[in-house]
Structures are given as C-alpha cells and as structure tokens.
Amino acid sequence: MMANVVAIPTRAARIAALNTRYRHHAAIKVLGDALQDKELGRVAMVSSFGADSVVLLHMLSLVERNTPVLFIDTQMLFPETLIYQSQVASKLGLTDLRTIRANPTAINAADPDGDLHGRDPDACCDLRKTVPLNRALADFDSWITGRKRFQGADRAALEFFEEDPAGPRIKINPLAHWDARDVADYIANNHLPRHPLVAKGYPSIGCQPCTSPVLEGEDPRAGRWRGLDKTECGIHFVNGKMQRIAPAEPVVFTPEEGRPVIVRDAGFGPEDWTGPILELAPEADLDDPNLHYMDAPMIRIAFPSFSDGRGFTLARRLRVAGYKGRLRAQGHVIADQFPMARRSGFDEVEIDFALAKRQPWELWKRSAEVAPSYLNRLGRSA
Ligand code: SF4
Secondary structure, three states, X not given: OOOOOOOOOOHHHHHHHHHHHOOOOOHHHHHHHHHHOXXXXXXXXXXXXOOOHHHHHHHXXXXXXXXXXXXXXXXXXXXXXXXXXXXXXXXXXXXXXXXXXXXXXXXXXXXXXXXXXXXXXXXXXXXXXXXXXXXXXXXXXXXXXXXXXXXXXXXXOOOOEEEOOOOOOEXXXXXXXXXXXXXXXXXXXXXXXXXXXXXXXXXXXXXXXXXXXXXXXXXXXXXXXXXXXXXXXXXXXXXXXXXXXOOOOOOOOOOOOOOOEEEEOOEEEXXXXXXXXXXXXXXXXXOOOOOOHHHOOEEEEEEOOOXXXXXXXXXXXXXXXXXXXXXXXXXXXXXXXXXXXXXXXOOEEEEOHHXXXXXXXXXXXXXXXXXXXXXXXXXXXX
C-alpha cells in the first residue's frame, strides 16, 4: 500500500495564502494577527525611527509592546534621530528595543575614517546596515517593516507579506497600502511625536551624509542618496533582488606553512592557478591606456593593510567596467571583510598561513552566511 504523501507548501505558496487570508485586514489587524500567527514564527519589528516609523511603533505598543524592535544605528544617523528614538521608545513603553551596530573590527577595517559612504555607498550600507541586521535577524522567522507602496516605484506592488530575498524569512508590511495622508492623519489623531526633521523638508530620513531635503512634488525618497543610482540600502532590495551567498560544501584542506591559502565560498583551498596574473596596486588607474586589464585572465589586487579598503572599490570598478576574469584579493583581508570582497566582485581571497591559523574557515564561513550578495548587480553569479 502506498504511504500518504503530504505536500509541504513552498514559501511562495505560504505567502500567497497569507496575502489572501489578510487581504481585507486593516494595518493594525495585520500586525496584531501576524504576531499571533504560528505560520510566521518568531517575529521582530525593524524600525529606523525615521519620518513615519512612529505609526507602526504605536500600533505595536497597542497590540504587543514586548515584541523585539531592532533599531540599526549605523553611527551615521542624524543626532535628531537618536534623540527621537529614545523619546519614542520611552513614550510608547516598548520593552525590547535592540540597538544593532556593525562589528567595530569590521568598521575599523573597512571604514576607519567614516568616509566609505562617499566612495562606495553600497559597501557602506552593507557594512553598517545589511550585515548587522541579517545577523540580528538570524534569531527570527519573520520581520515587520514600515514600507509602503506610495514610497516609490520600487515599492509600487508591495503586499502585506513577501519573501525576504536575503534569507528564509517572511517580511510583513502592515502599512503597504497606506499613503502619506494616512500616515499624517494617524500621527495627528493619536497625538504622536513626529521626527523633527520632517518639518525641515525630510519626508524620508536615513543617514546624515546620504539624506537631503526634498522639494515639493519630488518623490518622498528623492533625498536619499541624491544624485546616485541607488534607491535602497540593501536591506530590502538590491537592484530589485537580494541574494545570499550560498556557501558550497566545504572542501577538506589543511593550510601549510609557507604556502598561500585561497579562500572561496567553498572553503579554504590550495593555490590552483598556474596562468598569468596581472598584479594591481589598490591605487591603480584603470584609465591608464597602458593597463590592458580586460585581457588578463586573472587580476590580483593587493591589500597592504586591513584598514585599506581601496581594493574593494577597485574591484567594483573592474566589474562595472565589464572585467569577467578571475579576481583575487591578496594580503590583509580578514574574515569580516569576506562578504564585502565577494560583493565587490572578488572571486577569492589569498591569505597567508599565519592569518589562516588565526582566522580558520569557520570564521569566514559565518561571515559569508549572513551577508547578501551584490553579485547580481555586477552581472555575475555566486
Ligand atoms: S545610508 Fe550612507 S552613511 Fe548610511 S550606511 Fe548607507 S552609505 Fe553609509
């Protein structure tokens, strides 16, 4: 006799069912029910304490104020945001506020002078927002966001529930169908404090270096990364998609003294390259007509110190220019920087025996597992 086979719905099917089930719910009902819905598991709210955040935070305080609230402090925020965050959390009686920050070692290594946002905003967002958040979200099955359809073309088709492209989680957007008027009315009707920068022309508030006021008639998010081809920080989208670096099965390899160790998604490995290598210093000028880099089968970029991030920028420029060969970072790159190296377009990192001993593969692997990839954006696959 054949055993009964029970089909387990895919995440996409579960999300479609959730969207059908909640279709006619009001925002606060979506929020309240979602927090009780076993299908959504452990739920956290992620809040920037920005221009509209108080709406959802207020609803949360009404339905379940003990819900974990993750606040990402990029250490680049407006001082007004930090003050507002503390005032709102206290006023609403939120009991489980968790401030998330990047690992100080990673900051020291990749952005010691705090100017990465000017050189490579994607890498900066990744370092200061996406990686820390993904780490924090590892404890949850679903997370609540304050995103809304009216906030721009990227969000025009937003539903209450959606897949999180960065992981197995489900994203919950109770305010998906609200517009600016709904937000303003809710805040006024409930006498909630507004972020002080809203009155100064900031309808969307992120980090201080990357946020400018918006003129009347502009998209509310026009002041975010103004002048750059960038509309999201990477937490929600990267060019419409966000991919996780999927580490392959680890290879068995024992580093040997005096031999280089090659770090890839699959693990540590020995040197396997026997072809020509074009060596580039981090300050290499890609506009130099004598630098025929496009024909090089492998380019190796030197990292002279852990705090020198110029190699990441150079790698990204190579990929953006269309370089399709093998790209290797060599030298002072630590495990925390591995996701950034991959996102910058590097295929691998070459380290020495001493570093491999100090930072075994488990550290690199852990770092890679929580990081989304920008490889798609660079036209490459993991
Ligand atoms: S918004 Fe700007 S300062 Fe903030 S993390 Fe992104 S690039 Fe860095």
